[in-house]
Amino acid sequence: MIIDHPLLGPRDAAEFVYLGDASLIDRPDWQAPDAMEKFHAYGYLRDNPAGEHQELWYHEQGDRSWLVVTRDTVTHTITKVELARDVARGKTKARGRGK
């Protein structure tokens, strides 16, 4: 597979390490009253879709960035690649606005 790195261009997926569903960015609040249930869902339950999947890849043999890759799990077609840090910052900001 080839991952089109947003900064470095197309690179062989062999340079990357896979982690899993990009929902791992959405770490629950440890102080929430139902923190245990939330962490259980966060840590263990997966949508596991047959189709479009947002997932985390780490460019270990590259620039060490974590990426959010949108990839179809049936065809392996990649439609979007973002820096995970940008995605995570976007989420923090969104949460901030919600307050």
Place this chain on the structure above:
Amino acid sequence: MTQVNRLPGGLVDRSEEVKFQFNDKWMRGYPGDTLASALMANGQLLVGRSFKYHRPRGVFTAGSEEPNALVQLRRRAEQEPNTRATMIELFEGLYATSQNHRGSLEFDLLAINDFFAPFLSAGFYYKTFMWPKAFWEKLYEPIIRSAAGLGRLSMKEDPDSYDKGFLHCDLLVIGAGPAGLAAALTAGRSGARVILADEDFRPGGRLNAETLELGGMAGHAWAEEAVKELAEMDNVRLMSRTTVYGAYDHGIYGVLERCTDHLRDSNGKPRQILWRIYSKRAVLAAGATERPIAFGNNDRPGILLAGAMRAYANRYAVAPGKQIAVFTNNDDGWRTAADLYAKGVEITTVVDSRDKPALLNIPGARHFGGQAVMDTVGRAGMKSIQLTNGQVIPCDGLAVSGGWNPNVHLTCHQRGRPEWREDLCAFVPGSDLPPGMVVAGAANGAMTLAAALSEGAVKASAQLEDLGIKPKGGEMPQAEDEPRDCAAFWHVKQSKNRAWVDLQNDVTVKDVKLANTEGFRSVELLKRYTTMGMATDQGKTSNIAGLAILAEEAGKTIPEVGTTIFRPPYTPVPLGALAGRARGKDFRPYRLTPSHKWTEENGASFVTVGNWLRAEWYTQPGEKGWRDSVDREVLQTRKSVGICDVTTLGKIDIQGKDAGAFLDMVYANTFSTLKVGRVRYGLMLREDGICYDDGTTARMGEDHYVMTTTTANAVLVFRRMEFVRQCLCPDMDVHLISTTDGWAQFAVAGPKSRDLLRKVIDRDHDISNDAFPFMACGHVTVCGGTPARLFRISFSGELAFEIAVPARYGNSMMAVLNEAGKEFDAVPYGTEALGVMRIEKGHCTGNELNGQTTAHNIGLGKMVSQKKACIGNVLSQRPEMIREDAVRLVGFRPVDRSRKLIAGSHFITKGDTASMANDQGWMTSVAYSPNLGYSIGLGFLKEGQNRMGEIVRAVSPIHNTEMEVEVVSPHFIDPEGERLRG
């Protein structure tokens, strides 16, 4: 032998002869021959034996689809089983033997299977061999296994080397036949970066096998011109003897180049190269493969596919006999008759299943329209054929054509499904091609030369336009649209004798019918039940006929029955090539510690720790076994001072205004409160609350921490910390960089460690206990100004330091420390002594922190802060993970102090039977403690914290032994920790 079957002309080079051996018989051929053509030239039609019935078999095709003519090429360690004679280029001194027979090729004892064939029908083995039970492994299976298999491995290490590589291009053209050449010419002339790969050693594809003309030139001559033009273009890479074997995701192709297989000797160069080609676009121009028709005894030597026989005549100037019959269901078969006749071979008959007038006039040949060949005679060579009208016609060779199948294989590698085209009676590529690929020429069903040429150029142009490259030079010469009519005809129903569908695996029409009768009606079930298409040729010549017969039996159409898709590789790829250089010592890189050279010179034995080589112990003269060395190293360290290279521990430089807060998130305990100049032990959990890693982290400055990880987890911890940094704490100012290799770090341990270091560390640094107490850290200089880092930490439990210098000084530093330590009888120590001392102190390593252990299990439950956000603290509190009766890390010693504990023993409460239900835990690590004079161990015991002093049984049924052990504190030496604070 003489070349009795050699014809005039051809593309072989008659200016020199090549001598070779087959089954120890010397024969001669010409450069440009394959082994198959040379054997045929020498009249050697019997080449091998079939898989199941051990039927005599000869060359059947002229390409990589060959099911029959498999030989063992070369000898001794270079012996290569199952090699297709049709793909072996003849070279001087070539040595090949036939395979899969017991006794000689001519008198194969296992040919007896052929007589028992009625009892060996499809799947017979599933129905018997079940009684008595024990006979399967002892009797039936060994017999089956020794009869099965094909060629033999030499059982010696492959003496050749292999290489790999990466290539990039705009357009990959697969196949250098007319369509491929047209595509490559178009793309090359347009300035695109092109790779043209072809499995043959002579580019041209069928142009070399036919007598068709292009623009008034012989086809093969045009191909030669085209290749010459391509070779002169800088932007084109021509790769012959190169098979594109797999189409992988995103335009990556797996490709095998055979570099030295056509040479007598590889001369130290890689035998083959496995290329990964990254293509923006690809044109598949892989041509088509002819298929046979099934009729009685259709497997005899001398029966060839018609196109193959034509290739042998035109390209290699050989024929399998003097009197040839042709059996066809299509126009193309007629050309074999015409071309062989033109070469002076007698054509006795053309049998056409279609009831049509003769397509061509072949003088001397009788034409039978609407007839079929029903049976053949001649065990080792053809004698005659019998037609459905009963007529018997003598001949010594038979050319069979059942039509042509486009080579759709690579279109299926991403699960694409071919589609049935009724006019061709064949599957053509479907619409779900691998992204970036188009198909041109015969592979796409463009079966005539003119169509192939034009499609090659047109498809390449479209691909270029897609890439934004303006195509030019796509005009191809005038060529023929030769007649290609074909009528579906799969097997001859009138045949009474067995009719083969899959030649190599001996699957007959009857087997297919039986499978259908028994309910194996999906084509996948058919394959699995009969083994059709599972041989080394993967059914290239057999699958479609099998499918057609199944459809006929089931009363369905072929598209209704479906097709099986092809999986990589297109043709088999040697495992050596797939491994490339990664074998033997080069399997993985070595990492060496900075003091490796000194260590090697001073008697160390080395142990593999991940990719590292570490000193295990240092043997001194007079020491008889490793225990002598290790005991000495331990005793001397505890008595005076020892030195150990601990560079392999991961080191991560952490800087930033939020570094402390970041570490609070990463570690279960707190680091933001750590004072500058101090070190703290840190415990890292996974998010699931299980211990992940431990180590010490030093605060070197306000915004600067230095973390150490375990050797094994260095890379993983870094990865995880980057995850936390980028994904969980994206707004923290914190930066990570590994410095593992940058600093040579040494543990200097023992009561004299400070004295020793004082000799090395420059005097202006005060390392007294007051100025530099336990868990202090700081920058120092050594040996007159070399920068160093000093940490007052201890894994051994002694007064100890770790000192780090830039790695370039590591080897020298090891020498200096030992030199300076001479007055204290300092010893260098290795990983074994390190292990003994850490067990004596009850410290955990990988044996304890194996990914299943909670902080609670090792008595550090309280260290997991519940007052801050950190990885793992929430899930670490799940009820089953904090049970009071969970296993706990405790120490053990044998009741009989002379016994040796065994790591991996399980604990059983005294009085209980040893069973899994009564399992109380297990021993994780053991060592002989030279300080205590007996064997000690660490282990996990259920509720161990409450069982101090209890005697339990440590059982090791695998050693057939057990012993009583006493549960003790895991801190065997200096439990109060007075020494390390001294």
Place this chain on the structure above:
Amino acid sequence: MRYSGFRVLKEGLTGNKGWTKAWREPEPRPDYDIVIIGGGGHGLSTAFYLAKEFGITNVAVLEKGWLGSGNIGRNTTIIRSNYMLPGNEPFYEFSMKLWENLEQETNYNSMVSQRSILNLYHTDGQRDAYVRRANAMLLAGADAELADAKQLRQELPFLDYDNARFPIKGGLYQRRGGTARHDAVAWGYARGADSRGVDIIQNCEVTGFQIENGTCTGVETSRGAIRAKKVAMCVAGSSGRVAAMAGMRLPIESHVLQAFVSEGLKPVLPGVITFGAGHFYVSQSDKGGLVFGGDIDGYNSYAQRGNLPVVEDVCEGGMAIMPMIGRARLLRSWGGVMDMSMDGSPFIDKTHIDGLYFNGGWCYGGFKATPASGFCYAHLLAKDEPHPTATQMRLDRFMTGNMIDEKGSGNQPNLH
């Protein structure tokens, strides 16, 4: 029809004309006691044991494709019970005992071949872990044996002892481990279940569940609705997709595992061998092909195909321990969808929906479990309580913290 050597002889002498269908091809009926979704190995063995052990025969097995088309149809055929943890080992040993009588029970030669399995070790730490595991196996009534490098050198002289990057220090044998002919296992169970009255319905895809007031009462299929008192999911790699139709999220990710077979060779390997310092395991089939594999590709996938880096990694492992296979050729590779669970261990459990049961999460190790999985699932379906060897294989174990993590890799499926 009962199969035997005599029958083969008799049919051989009479032109093989008397063979009959191996199983019926029934139309689905409107309702059953139990509907099993998935006609793979586990589904078929569940049906077989429901009929044979628990006398429940009003059962349908619904298969979307052809029977045995799931992972039972493409795997590396290894059977073994060399596990370490109490949540696993008794279960797999139970499975092994069922394997040992399988052919006689099903009247089908599935070529269960106890040719041994050997796990090589290369470090002292690995050895210690293998001793722990071997002892666990023996305590659970299985067999185990340790061999040092000297013994291995005699038994397997073709391994690389002298030039290895990671020297072979020894190995853990399970002599009763080995291989079985995977397709035949499915066919044997199918025949056994069918002959006892179970309806095996091929080309019947489940498209939805009928759930009324928290109770599952049947399924929608491509061949109409089928009501059932109990519905049993058994769909391995498709677990996520099927469970989603019932509104469930699972602790499972679907990943691709590639497997490989070489061209046929005369006998080379006595049993199964696994490399301890790389990703490679291998055995030799009765037909002579080296059947081998290694690690999963590592990314979520339903594509049933993998990519090159893993192919190369596996072959590197192979050449590292047995450099005499360099001139053997890879004939075919394939990819299967693996239901990788969060701790590498499976589930055989009820779901939170009454009448709906779940069997899955077998990762890449489901083949060896086929008999016990079916037996224990049948037990659960028949008695509504777990079989004694499968009590920990619960869906809620991540909530309680009672994981069965043999490898210690934690909640990251691609590491198991």
Place this chain on the structure above:
Amino acid sequence: MAEFTLTAAPPLAGHDETFGDTRLHAPQDFAIVSVALPLGGETAAKKAIKTAYGVELPAPGKSVVAKGKERILRLAPDLAFVFFTHAGADAETIVADKLKDKAYLTDQTDVWTALELSGPMARAALERICPLDLYTDAFALNDGARTVMEHLGTIILRTDDDTYLLLSASSSADSFLHAIETSIKNVI
């Protein structure tokens, strides 16, 4: 005067061999310092770099040669390496003096081992181990990338038409050298 002296012996120091017109050698006194841009302080850090070296910090994947012959390679948005010739073990101090406290610095000199491969067969040799497209249009002069070759993490830089600078971990220097030598031998 200290009682003991330390001698520097970086792996591959002094290595220099030729294969026809192709040369493989270890550059001497090759110092490396990593420069991390503080979050929120990127502008200040970039300005400091401009002031110190007279060049703009390049985009990720690119390098520039500064007026003092230092080469600055941007590896990631917030990380760059500065390469320069310097013999002592105080490379970090030299950069720190230039950048003051505007960036986080870490001495990387001893983390890496460097080899320069130059000559007509350089690209063909690299084709055997380097997954990147090294054609000029894809990997231009001064381009740099971190990738993996023969299981070894490697930084590759194009420093001239036929010249590549290769960096890999110093602990595996021998394996790294072996990999490159084998590649050269396999193509000449």
